[in-house]
Each structure stands twice: as C-alpha cells, then as structure tokens.
Amino acid sequence: MIDVYLLSGFLGSGKTSLLQHLIKQWKAEGKLPAVIMNEFGKLPFDSGAVDGDVPLKELLQGCICCTGSEKTEAQIQSLLLEHNPDVILIETTGAAHPVEALDAVMSPLYADRLQFKGIVSVADSKLWLEKEKLSPQVRMLFLEQLRHAHLILLNKSDLLDENELSTVTSGIQMINDHAMVIQTVHGKLPLSFLKQMIPNVNNSDVTKTRIGNELHLSAKLIKFESTVKMENFENWVRNLPSTVYRMKGHVLIEGQKYPMLFQYAYGMVQWLPEYIKMEPQIVLIGENLKEIEWLRGMAHA
Missing domain, CATH: 3.40.50.300 (P-loop containing nucleotide triphosphate hydrolases)
Known part of the structure; x- marks a missing residue:
C-alpha cells in the first residue's frame, strides 16, 4: 500500500x-x-x-x-x-x-x-x-x-x-x-x-481506504464478488445516507458481459456500458462511511 x-x-x-x-x-x-x-x-x-x-x-x-x-x-x-x-x-x-x-x-x-x-x-x-x-x-x-x-x-x-x-x-x-x-x-x-493520521483496520467484506476514525471526509472501496441486479443496486443507492457525496466504479450487472461503469453525484445516477473487462468495484466518498457495505444477499433479493 x-x-x-x-x-x-x-x-x-x-x-x-x-x-x-x-x-x-x-x-x-x-x-x-x-x-x-x-x-x-x-x-x-x-x-x-x-x-x-x-x-x-x-x-x-x-x-x-x-x-x-x-x-x-x-x-x-x-x-x-x-x-x-x-x-x-x-x-x-x-x-x-x-x-x-x-x-x-x-x-x-x-x-x-x-x-x-x-x-x-x-x-x-x-x-x-x-x-x-x-x-x-x-x-x-x-x-x-x-x-x-x-x-x-x-x-x-x-x-x-x-x-x-x-x-x-x-x-x-x-x-x-x-x-x-x-x-x-x-x-x-x-x-x-x-x-499520526492512523489508518483504519480492514474487515473481511470491505476494503477501506484508511483514514483515521477521528476524520470525517473519507473514501471507501467496495468490491463485488458476483453479478448484481440493477434494480437491487439502485434501491441500495437510494437508501444510502445523504453523507455519501460521490460514487464511481464498475458493477457487474446481471445479463451484461462486462461490468458497467457507474457514477453517482448528489443523488444523480449514471450508467455507461464498457467493452472490456474491468474490476467490479466502486469507490464511495463522503462522511460517516464506516457502516456502509454491500451485503452479498442483496444481489438477488
């Protein structure tokens, strides 16, 4: 690192x-x-x-x-x-x-x-x-x-x-x-x-960019292990707290050959197709991100 x-x-x-x-x-x-x-x-x-x-x-x-x-x-x-x-x-x-x-x-x-x-x-x-x-x-x-x-x-x-x-x-x-x-x-x-800016400790499900617990603006990396239904993913996005300011990355959507490019800013969502295989992961930027995660069971809920 x-x-x-x-x-x-x-x-x-x-x-x-x-x-x-x-x-x-x-x-x-x-x-x-x-x-x-x-x-x-x-x-x-x-x-x-x-x-x-x-x-x-x-x-x-x-x-x-x-x-x-x-x-x-x-x-x-x-x-x-x-x-x-x-x-x-x-x-x-x-x-x-x-x-x-x-x-x-x-x-x-x-x-x-x-x-x-x-x-x-x-x-x-x-x-x-x-x-x-x-x-x-x-x-x-x-x-x-x-x-x-x-x-x-x-x-x-x-x-x-x-x-x-x-x-x-x-x-x-x-x-x-x-x-x-x-x-x-x-x-x-x-x-x-x-x-003194001490990194956070990883857990098994989410890889986090390491900003000390006392710091408010942070970034967090979430990786996806399987395909995701677009509807379920967008429902998850809509239920995120307002302290999530930005999201971007690639999501492996069910039925798509390659992960789709996903971008989010202040409530606005954008999807774009990709034509090469990209790593299925997204970065979140905002405040109080510690408890936010993607649960595996949500993929087919």
Whole structure:
C-alpha cells in the first residue's frame, strides 16, 4: 500500500513550501516520495520547487477536480508503474474543492493499491481575518477547503499577534472540530503529524481506504464478488445516507458481459456500458462511511 496525501489550500497559502519540507523529511528517512502537481496555466510555474530526483507528474491547464480527473488517473497510474513510490503527495490548485479533488484521486482502477491518509489544508492566517472582503464564491471555497480537512496548518502565524491567533484558531475550530489545527511558519510541519493520521483496520467484506476514525471526509472501496441486479443496486443507492457525496466504479450487472461503469453525484445516477473487462468495484466518498457495505444477499433479493 502506498500512502497518499492531498494538499489543499487557497492561492498563496503556502502549499508548495509545505510540499518541499515534507519531501525533504521523507528523503531523509530513505523513502521515495512522488508528487502530482496541479497548475492552472500552460507553464509548470511551481514544479521547479520539486527536486529533480523526485518523481513528478504535472497537470496543467485545468483543475484536478473537474476536467482533469481522467488525466489525474493516468498520471497516478504512470507513477505506480514507473516508480512505485513509498508516498504520493498531490498538490491541488488553490481553486480546487477538496471533495472534487478526492473524487478525482480515488479511482477504482488502483484504489486497492493506495492508502489515502487524509487532506492537509493550508490556511493563510491573515486571509482568515480578512475573509469578509472576499467575494461570496471565493469565501465559500476558502471555508470548504478548511471544513473538509483532516489536518489544518495555520500558516504565516508569525504575522499575527496572540489575540489574532486565538481568534483565527477558534474560528477555524468552529467550522471543523474534527481536524487538528497547527500553527506553522513557511509551511514547516514535522512529519510526525502526518504519521499520526492512523489508518483504519480492514474487515473481511470491505476494503477501506484508511483514514483515521477521528476524520470525517473519507473514501471507501467496495468490491463485488458476483453479478448484481440493477434494480437491487439502485434501491441500495437510494437508501444510502445523504453523507455519501460521490460514487464511481464498475458493477457487474446481471445479463451484461462486462461490468458497467457507474457514477453517482448528489443523488444523480449514471450508467455507461464498457467493452472490456474491468474490476467490479466502486469507490464511495463522503462522511460517516464506516457502516456502509454491500451485503452479498442483496444481489438477488
């Protein structure tokens, strides 16, 4: 299993500085980190910050969370085949929504090889104090990046006095009481904090992407051992809690030669035929997924 961390945060918050410090620490431990860097423009502006001996894949001209999802899958598969790293760090653009980004990263094609450890969001301390000056759309994105994080860095904390730091810390904890909030300068974070993101334990029926029990946004891989009636599967989907935001993967439907591509987003279901044999498994993304599973007996209920 290869550990995967998603680095989130608003434009200019210090994600690349964090990335550099983490790479240096993993290399010091003799580990091979690999990086996927998402940038908006045609030129890899931040990619030069990554050492030449670190495997790097770039996603240019688009967000990892929308048009770039297929490219993201291809880049991750390429990293796995060419380098087999010990850890993968994915730095998103400052405009990426964390749920959408996680959806792009956790493909059923390789989910059983990856151990997703969590979302690390970098917050600009000064920007928090001035967030009311942002447009409503930008402010909402800024808050969403913090709301879904598993670990929050209160970066540029040296620019605030004690009262301001207290205000920012309490404000962030009010919108996300699950995440640990750590004050940082120049994105310097000891690797030990990431190692505290303890994986879940597998059970015999469901393979889970391993996020600690204290973390709310998570992903879960469910595998199918036999064919499924489409009607039964869709009934199961309709009865899932509203905290399931995304599902995607392949389901072996009764009467079909190959597993069908299935996608779900906020109540909307889509089926597409496949013409090659794909692994019958789906990835769920959302909150409180621990108790959700597909029961074998439901296939022919």
